Amino acid sequence: MPDISVVLPSILQPLAGGQPILTAPAEGPVTVGKLLDSVTGDYPVLARRLRDETGALRRYVNVYVGGEEVRRLQGLETEVADGQEVLIIQSVAGG
Amino acid sequence: MGCMATTESIVLAIGTKKGLWLATSQDRQQWSFSGPHFLMSEIPSIGIDTRNGRTRIMVGVRSEHWGPTVAHSDDLGATWSEPEQGAITFPEDTGAAVERIWQIYPDAEARPGVVWAGAEPISVWKSTDGGEHFELNRGLWDHPHRGDWGAGYGGAAAHSIVVNPAGDNVHIAMSTGGVYRSLDGGTSWEARNKGISAYFMPDPNPEFGQCVHKIAADAAVEGRLYAQNHHGVYRTDDNGEHWESIAEGLPADFGFVMLTHPRREGTAWVVPLKADGERIPPEGKLAVHRTDDAGATWKRLATGLPEGEYNSVLRDAAGVDTAEPVGVYFGTRGGAVYASADEGETFTEVATHLPDVLCVRAAVVADAELPGASVPEVAAAQGA
Numbered sequence: 001m002p003d004i005s006v007v008l009p010s011i012l013q014p015l016a017g018g019q020p021i022l023t024a025p026a027e028g029p030v031t032v033g034k035l036l037d038s039v040t041g042d043y044p045v046l047a048r049r050l051r052d053e054t055g056a057l058r059r060y061v062n063v064y065v066g067g068e069e070v071r072r073l074q075g076l077e078t079e080v081a082d083g084q085e086v087l088i089i090q091s092v093a094g095g
Numbered sequence: 096m097g098c099m100a101t102t103e104s105i106v107l108a109i110g111t112k113k114g115l116w117l118a119t120s121q122d123r124q125q126w127s128f129s130g131p132h133f134l135m136s137e138i139p140s141i142g143i144d145t146r147n148g149r150t151r152i153m154v155g156v157r158s159e160h161w162g163p164t165v166a167h168s169d170d171l172g173a174t175w176s177e178p179e180q181g182a183i184t185f186p187e188d189t190g191a192a193v194e195r196i197w198q199i200y201p202d203a204e205a206r207p208g209v210v211w212a213g214a215e216p217i218s219v220w221k222s223t224d225g226g227e228h229f230e231l232n233r234g235l236w237d238h239p240h241r242g243d244w245g246a247g248y249g250g251a252a253a254h255s256i257v258v259n260p261a262g263d264n265v266h267i268a269m270s271t272g273g274v275y276r277s278l279d280g281g282t283s284w285e286a287r288n289k290g291i292s293a294y295f296m297p298d299p300n301p302e303f304g305q306c307v308h309k310i311a312a313d314a315a316v317e318g319r320l321y322a323q324n325h326h327g328v329y330r331t332d333d334n335g336e337h338w339e340s341i342a343e344g345l346p347a348d349f350g351f352v353m354l355t356h357p358r359r360e361g362t363a364w365v366v367p368l369k370a371d372g373e374r375i376p377p378e379g380k381l382a383v384h385r386t387d388d389a390g391a392t393w394k395r396l397a398t399g400l401p402e403g404e405y406n407s408v409l410r411d412a413a414g415v416d417t418a419e420p421v422g423v424y425f426g427t428r429g430g431a432v433y434a435s436a437d438e439g440e441t442f443t444e445v446a447t448h449l450p451d452v453l454c455v456r457a458a459v460v461a462d463a464e465l466p467g468a469s470v471p472e473v474a475a476a477q478g479a
Binding site for chain 2: 045053056091
């Protein structure tokens with residue numbers, strides 16, 4: 001089965017050993033939350049950039065599944081299917 | 096400490112809305128700069144720890160996108176380390192998440208590994224490993240007043256920590272909540288705001304709820320502290336039991352800064368702003384005011400400061416060093432930074448057009464070259 005890919009913005013890639021894409025083996029549908037647990041397991045600093053210590057997605061971090069931002073879907077409970085690509089993009093913020 | 100020998104330098108750390116700048120100087124007139132470090136992250140807190148035979152610079156870093164963290168450098172900013180699991184993170188049972196690190200405070204010489212931190216949401220933290228990992232202070236977190244503490248405009252935070260070098264007295268200040276004191280090294284806490292006005296509340300003299308902007312201890316007089324309040328400047332001589340006004344002689348009693356001399360009795364600095372509703376220097380004229388008699392009288396100090404200045408100076412955007420005479424440093428929300436090598440009598444502009452200055456700290460360190468430093472035009476022009 002095809003893996004699930006998580007595409008990182010360039011600014012976060014150094015926190016994943018320089019990798020632009022992290023992959024998780026597809027073993028059936030998985031939630032975004034579990035997927036992030038899986039791909040950031042070896043990169044705790046990266047994990048903290050995306051979510052705070054309660055597990056909540058940081059306010060200006062957007063995660064897209066199938067072109068939709070997960071807050072418009074089921075948040076971190078949104079399911080990702082085999083072969084899908086998940087995009088992490090920082091939103092527009094700051095001045 | 097003491098006189099500046101030729102083998103010593105001053106390191107000046109400037110935390111701004113968009114990154115950190117570091118500067119060093121041997122004469123406190125000409126500065127070499129490096130930065131920005133952490134470009135596009137704000138640096139609201141800095142601690143320079145010169146204990147343990149090294150210079151460790153700790154910074155609270157906060158990205159609008161990627162959240163808050165604490166980093167430290169033992170080589171004057173050449174490299175930065177960030178503990179993998181985070182230096183300050185709330186335990187799971189609290190259900191809370193750190194928003195911003197407001198204060199990093201190295202403890203006394205006698206407790207060389209101890210570093211305190213204050214954060215938003217209102218919380219105090221203590222590290223015993225030089226600032227790499229901090230434990231939440233449960234006594235304050237579980238305090239029965241917690242539900243009634245409020246948020247100032249900048250957020251609800253414990254922003255001031257003062258630890259008695261000789262004993263177990265710890266005073267903190269929060270906005271809003273006021274001053275809390277612990278006599279047992281931080282195990283238990285009691286509000287200590289008697290005499291401090293909370294004019295913005297129905298009862299202007301509550302037990303707690305004051306918006307104390309900054310507190311600092313008199314280094315030479317046991318039990319004496321000074322407070323810059325949200326309107327009101329105060330002193331206590333009995334460890335916080337009672338506060339009395341020392342605002343007479345100042346052009347305004349509003350402001351954020353409170354600095355004290357590292358050795359000499361009765362010496363403190365404030366930077367008055369006109370009023371809560373007019374947060375500019377009085378008449379647009381920026382000045383530092385110093386007392387040498389514990390607040391009985393104040394001296395206006397503006398030599399070298401601009402004629403017209405409408406930016407404010409935030410609570411941690413000012414600091415002193417420990418050289419002789421003491422250096423005084425501050426930065427404005429307009430991105431200018433001023434230094435005085437003579438306790439405020441004269442200032443020179445050491446940087447300008449930086450992002451909003453949030454935090455300024457200075458320390459005497461063993462003579463050291465700043466990695467990657469350059470002398471910017473403003474400093475070069477001053478030296479010419």
